[in-house]
Amino acid sequence: MSVRAVATRAYREAVGALSASTVGSLLAGIVLSGLEAEFRLLPGLLVLVPALLATRGNVYGSLGARIATALHQGLLSPSLLTRDKRLESAVAAALASGLLTSAFAAIAAFVFLALLSEPAALLSLLAVAVLTGLLSGITLAGTVVLVVFAGYRRGHNPDTLVGPIVTTTGDIFGVFFLYLSAKVVLAL
Amino acid sequence: MTTDWTVRAIMRATLPVLFPLTLIEIGSGLVLNGFEATLLQYPTLLVLVPVVIGTAGNLGSILASRLSTALHLGTLSFGVDDLLVGNAVATVALALTVFPGVGAGAWTLTTLLGTAQLPLVTVVLVAVLSGGALAVIAVVVTVVSTYAAYRFQADPDDVVIPVVTNVCDVLGVLVLFAVVQLVV
Numbered sequence: 001m002s003v004r005a006v007a008t009r010a011y012r013e014a015v016g017a018l019s020a021s022t023v024g025s026l027l028a029g030i031v032l033s034g035l036e037a038e039f040r041l042l043p044g045l046l047v048l049v050p051a052l053l054a055t056r057g058n059v060y061g062s063l064g065a066r067i068a069t070a071l072h073q074g075l076l077s078p079s080l081l082t083r084d085k086r087l088e089s090a091v092a093a094a095l096a097s098g099l100l101t102s103a104f105a106a107i108a109a110f111v112f113l114a115l116l117s118e119p120a121a122l123l124s125l126l127a128v129a130v131l132t133g134l135l136s137g138i139t140l141a142g143t144v145v146l147v148v149f150a151g152y153r154r155g156h157n158p159d160t161l162v163g164p165i166v167t168t169t170g171d172i173f174g175v176f177f178l179y180l181s182a183k184v185v186l187a188l
Numbered sequence: 189m190t191t192d193w194t195v196r197a198i199m200r201a202t203l204p205v206l207f208p209l210t211l212i213e214i215g216s217g218l219v220l221n222g223f224e225a226t227l228l229q230y231p232t233l234l235v236l237v238p239v240v241i242g243t244a245g246n247l248g249s250i251l252a253s254r255l256s257t258a259l260h261l262g263t264l265s266f267g268v269d270d271l272l273v274g275n276a277v278a279t280v281a282l283a284l285t286v287f288p289g290v291g292a293g294a295w296t297l298t299t300l301l302g303t304a305q306l307p308l309v310t311v312v313l314v315a316v317l318s319g320g321a322l323a324v325i326a327v328v329v330t331v332v333s334t335y336a337a338y339r340f341q342a343d344p345d346d347v348v349i350p351v352v353t354n355v356c357d358v359l360g361v362l363v364l365f366a367v368v369q370l371v372v
Binding site: 001002003004005006007008009010011014015017018019021022023025026028029030032033036039040044046047048049050051053054055057058059062066070075085086089090092093094096097100101104105108109112113116118163167171175 | 227234
């Protein structure tokens with residue numbers, strides 16, 4: 001194939017999914033711009049934003065990939081009617097990893113800011129990070145399981161569903177719950 | 189080869205990857221914090237943050253999965269290769285398609301909310317310049333890490349996407365910072 005043919009094909013295959021996830025990120029950006037006052041009141045909060053957003057993708061993307069592989073291998077059946085120990089462990093592990101990583105991010109942000117002699121409130125940052133991690137974790141784990149199961153039952157390849165679901169819903173829910181958590185922590 | 193499905197085993201497999209990645213993301217947060225004053229003065233720029241972070245990683249991971257599939261199929265060679273050049277061109281073209289819309293969308297939404305302070309041309313220019321630069325960076329980072337994975341005989345499917353998305357996150361913020369310094 002010529003360069004032109006390769007480029008045209010690669011472009012056509014990606015432009016739809018990329019545009020959809022960009023719209024999701026733009027909505028997340030609007031919510032983020034609504035946090036302007038909280039960024040002023042909680043020094044260090046802005047430092048956490050990339051880490052909290054990336055954790056969603058890293059943790060729940062890997063949960064989705066694990067479930068997708070298990071469905072392919074026949075280790076999991078795509079039904080929520082019977083309790084499944086594997087599924088429960090995978091979801092519990094994702095939630096626990098998400099919470100630990102969020103707390104680690106808050107502590108790391110505090111340490112780096114302290115080294116740079118910048119202000120940061122450790123307890124508030126920790127509270128916002130853990131609350132965001134918990135709320136968005138529960139929502140994302142639920143969304144990933146439901147959409148992957150439903151997609152698989154309708155004959156879609158779960159591998160291609162996971163990436164777009166996690167990046168789009170992860171950004172929107174992540175920022176929305178960050179907004180909510182910051183308001184709650186500041187109100188306490 | 190596959191991890192046991194117990195909470196402990198899964199966490200033991202994922203946490204050693206998650207913590208270093210989180211430190212990289214904190215690095216990108218520190219850059220954001222460095223131009224906090226500008227971001228808070230112009231909330232439209234704050235709107236661009238998740239898009240710039242996310243899209244760079246997305247461009248890189250789309251390219252990465254295409255390259256690693258081609259590598260597995262044996263149809264890719266490094267150097268001036270039609271497949272490599274064609275995919276690189278497509279990545280830049282994708283960025284130049286998406287980012288003008290991002291800039292116009294960010295300006296429209298902040299205008300509707302009454303928080304816009306920057307003129308439309310400035311926001312579109314910031315979005316397009318950062319998007320174009322990021323696409324080029326995403327291509328370089330992806331090609332280099334796919335080549336490194338190939339040379340070290342690691343499966344690029346396992347290694348390249350986490351590296352590319354997280355590295356592009358940090359570089360995305362740096363590029364946005366540089367462009368804002370130039371344009372605003």
